[in-house]
Amino acid sequence: MQANLRVRRYDPEEAEPSARMQEYHIEVPEHFTVLDALIQVREEEDPSLALRCSCRASICGSCAMRVNGQAHLACKTRLSAVAPEGEPVTIEPMGNQRVVKDLVVDLGVFWNKIRAIEPYLQPAGPEPEEEYIASDESMQNLITPMGCIMCGACVSDCTALEVDENFLGPAALAKAYRFVADPRDGASHERLQTLNEYGGVWDCTRCYMCVEVCPVGVAPMDRIMELRDSVMNEVGVTTPGARHVESFARSVARSGWLDETMLAVDSWGRFNIPKLLSQAPLGLRVLVRGKLPLPWPFHHKRAGAEFVGRIFKRWESKKQ
Amino acid sequence: MADHDVLVVGAGLAGMRAAIAAHRAGANVAMMSKVHPVRSHSNAAQGGINAAMRGAEDSIDSHVYDTVKGSDYLGDQDAIEFMCAEAPQEIINLEHMGVIFNRDEEGRLGTRAFGGASYARTFFVADITGQAILHVMYEQILKAGVRSYEEWFVTDLIVEDGECRGVVAIEMLTGKLHQVTAKAVVLASGGVGRAFEPSTNALICTGDGIALAYRAGATLLDMEMVQYHPTTLAGNGILLSEAARGEGAYLLNSKGERFMDGYAPNMRELASRDVVSRAEATEIEEGRGVDGCVFLDVRHLGAEAIRTKLKYIYEAALDYAGIDMITEPVPIRPGQHYIMGGVKTDPQTRTWDPDGAWKGPRGLFAAGEVACVSVHGGNRLGANSLLETVVFGKVAGEMASAHAKEQPDTPVSGAHLADAEARIQALFGRPDNGERTAKLRLDMGNAMNEHLAVFRNEEGMRSALGTVHGLQERYEELPVVHKGGVYNTDLIFHLELGYMLECAETICEGGLLRKESRGAHYRRDMTERDDTAWLKHTTANVGEDGRPVMGSLPVTVTKWEPQKRVY
Incomplete structure (x- = not known):
């Protein structure tokens, strides 16, 4: 089949470096992956093309890049899947990271975030003479986050990181989960306290991009949500994010739907007058345009709210 | 003053284990690898890691025996005994570092069965054991704060007065050459699977360390022993x-x-x-x-x-x-999957022999697939490779630290850096004769896979050697087409091909020298194992003309006399 690749090139050593798209049209076998095609380009057409790759088997994590606008492992992406009719395939470096040359990015930011979560086991007491006793279930539970190959795809496409570089990001938070959920780790509480701070678990916008692009099924956002639960249970409800979750549940349990005004009041705090005032114009505008249900005390119960309430009660008793 | 006490070349499992051991021994240690440590090929070890520590019937002796038998009696039994005896403690060490090994019903470490083993003694993490251990090892590197030169490609080992004193390397992100000095160097840079096509090995497995050591005067052992998975x-x-x-x-x-x-x-x-x-x-x-x-x-x-x-x-x-x-x-x-042969070391991971039975630069240590201790002999058992990396990686880190402590701070000449710079400039200056690195590599890989695979014979191995010699000649004229500095893989692949050709040459020569069938070396023209003439290792040292000088060394037998091998 024919592969029509449009590759984003960037050479910092040019007199006036600037990114440009370069097209390659090559004949390749049906089973070829995007990586196979790029390697063929590098070997036969253009040895100046820079990319990272090594294992060709989605275990080393070297070859994450954007294919048609979304982060992929090039070695795990078949050409026939992204361009069944030989359509042009656009290949670019990962996002949210500085481009070094062509498809090679500087992963320094990525690793700094990993370092920030203290990514090593911190046992509680002295090590036992033999192994730690731990249930197979608890270890199996860690296989998914441990399966992370640190390719950077989730960081590339994280929409929260795009606007806030302080966010720890999906990979580091999934790694943090791996320690918090490890029964051998003695620092879970301290870890959760840190994760409860600015840049931690509450800065995720739940956009699902990381889950979608992760090539090995780590589903970082799911791990972040599990961490949020742990933070609320272990550290308490101390942040706007956690109060937001509580208010959400309280409102739905009470009236069967969301009282968005109370959501804002609960999240920011009843006495956080400056913040609430700053939000007031926005609130009024959406209210006027009919996009906001009437606030308390006019917020009415939906039909069937009792049923919803009962579901909450049953779940609460189950939890206890 | 030397930049480091200990410099570890390669940052897979053996390299990181060595760095951690050296750090714990109080040495100023650094790692250098052409990839980020978690991209290393140890990732690809899937099945597990062996240790005899479960079940009433299993024993260290049984693990040793299975390994000796698996090696077709070519493994050195003192080294195998050491490795198997150390295995249980190393498994515990890994578990304490944080490896999420599979558990049994009581919450203790569980095992699975594996090839060539009398008992289920393979500890594992699903089928990502290598990755799970590699990433945990890297966590420990971060915890220790070990200096890591990432994406640095080694072009030379610096040897002065018979002593290894560091390396010259290309910083790939800039293209700059640097001289990094150390009082001891540990090679942990993996195997040379890419000399074969196809291979299960990652594209980075190009025998850099094997060829660097060989050029620096070290001895290669049993290079003909190549495992097909x-x-x-x-x-x-x-x-x-x-x-x-x-x-x-x-x-x-x-x-x-x-x-x-x-x-x-x-x-x-x-x-x-x-x-x-x-x-x-x-x-x-x-x-x-x-x-x-x-x-x-x-x-x-x-x-x-x-x-x-x-x-x-x-x-x-x-x-x-x-x-x-x-x-x-x-x-x-x-x-093609693994190379049992490699840089000859003793069980203390030294590449030189204080008694002079074989040659190698002092201060150079080796561990993992790059090395041949020899614990795998003619055939490696599954799940013994991860074991080898951690057991001998630890020894290498400790031995190198001890060696470094005894060394005076000798200044190193800047000539090594200048030589390397001149060599690379000369490569850039070669006219484009239309030859391409990828084509030469493919020709080598195909020849090796055709003639040094599961079945071999004299004629085939001669033909492969001829191909390699021909490629070596063409290599002397092979241009580097891309002249850039930043992340120039055209240059890196060119240098890697040079390493692989040297390894391939010794693999062919080893195969031709060994006139019997043993382990992975199965000759259709000599189908029997010959313990009288060939219960010994083949050796290769670089000669004055650049061609290998072949020789042999005895096999260490402690208590397991060769027997017929039946499974």
């Missing part, structure tokens, strides 16, 4: 772990027969890898294969076990061959 995927040749057979998978021929019954009636699919690979190749040759493959069948294990214990290979078969292993057998064939 029985289960590599049709098509792109990637590895499907032995864990599948450990969990009970069958090997079937085109008639649907479990053909291993005819080759290894006791161990069947779990015979040692050389035996299984030869059996498969025979089936295929005699017309009982399909498109050059036989089949790996796991259907009877059930969907649940396949999805959890064989998660990675299940996905790999789906991704790369479009085959759902839950409902279909997957076509597989033997493929």
Whole structure:
């Protein structure tokens, strides 16, 4: 089949470096992956093309890049899947990271975030003479986050990181989960306290991009949500994010739907007058345009709210 | 003053284990690798790591015996005894570092069966054991704050007055050359699988350390011993772990027969890898294969076990061959996987012999696939390679630290850096004669895979050696087309090809020298093992003309006298 690749090139050593798209049209076998095609380009057409790759088997994590606008492992992406009719395939470096040359990015930011979560086991007491006793279930539970190959795809496409570089990001938070959920780790509480701070678990916008692009099924956002639960249970409800979750549940349990005004009041705090005032114009505008249900005390119960309430009660008793 | 006490070249499992050991010993240690540590090929070890520490019947002696037998009696028994004795403690060390090993019902470490082993003694993390250990090891590196030169490519070992004192390396992100000095150097840079095409090995496995040590005067041992893994995927040749057979998978021929019954009636699919690979190749040759493959069948294990214990290979078969292993057998064939040979070391990981029985630069240590201690002899058992990396990696870190402490701070000449710079400028200056690195590499890989695979003979190995010599001549004129500094892989691949050609030459020479069949070295023109003449290691040292000078060294036998090998 024919592969029509449009590759984003960037050479910092040019007199006036600037990114440009370069097209390659090559004949390749049906089973070829995007990586196979790029390697063929590098070997036969253009040895100046820079990319990272090594294992060709989605275990080393070297070859994450954007294919048609979304982060992929090039070695795990078949050409026939992204361009069944030989359509042009656009290949670019990962996002949210500085481009070094062509498809090679500087992963320094990525690793700094990993370092920030203290990514090593911190046992509680002295090590036992033999192994730690731990249930197979608890270890199996860690296989998914441990399966992370640190390719950077989730960081590339994280929409929260795009606007806030302080966010720890999906990979580091999934790694943090791996320690918090490890029964051998003695620092879970301290870890959760840190994760409860600015840049931690509450800065995720739940956009699902990381889950979608992760090539090995780590589903970082799911791990972040599990961490949020742990933070609320272990550290308490101390942040706007956690109060937001509580208010959400309280409102739905009470009236069967969301009282968005109370959501804002609960999240920011009843006495956080400056913040609430700053939000007031926005609130009024959406209210006027009919996009906001009437606030308390006019917020009415939906039909069937009792049923919803009962579901909450049953779940609460189950939890206890 | 030297930049470091200890410099570790390579940052896979052996390298990181060495760095951690050196750090704990109080040395100023740094690691250098042409990739980020977690990209290292130790990732690809899927099945597990061996240690005899479970079950009333298993014992260190049994592990030693299985390894000696697996090696076809070519392994040095003192080294094997040491490795197997250290194994249980190293498993515990890994667990304490944070490795999430599979557990039994009591919450203790659980095991699975593996090829060539008398008992289930393989500890594992699903089928991502290598990755799970590698990433935890890197966590420990971060915790220790070990300096790591990432994406630095070594062009030379610096040897002055017979003593290894550091390296010259290219910083790939800038293209700059640097001289990094150390009082001791540990090579942990892996094997040379890419000299074969196809290979299960990552593209980075280009024998850099083997060739660097060889050029620096070290001795290469048993280079002819090349392992073909029985289960590599049709098509792109990637590895499907032995864990599948450990969990009970069958090997079937085109008639649907479990053909291993005819080759290894006791161990069947779990015979040692050389035996299984030869059996498969025979089936295929005699017309009982399909498109050059036989089949790996796991259907009877059930969907649940396949999805959890064989998660990675299940996905790999789906991704790369479009085959759902839950409902279909997957076509597989033997493929180049591992090199048992390497830089000769003693059990203390020294590449030189204080008594002078073999040659090598002082202050140079080696561990892992780059080295040949020898614990694998003619054939490595599955799950012994991870064990080798951690056991000997630790020894190397400790020994190198101790060696560094005894060294005076000798200034190192700047000439090494200038030489390397001149050499690379000369490469850039070569006219473009139309030759390409990739083409030469492919010719080498094809020749090696044709003539130094599962079955060999004199004529074939001569032909491969001739091909390698021809390629070496062309290599002298081979241009570097891209002249840039930043991340110039055209230059890196050129240098790697030079390393691989040197390794390939010694592999062919070793094969021609060994006039018998033993382990992975099976000669159709000499099918019997010859303990009288060949219970010994082959050696290769670089001669004055740049060609290998071959020789031999005795095998260390402690208490396991060679016997006929039956599985």
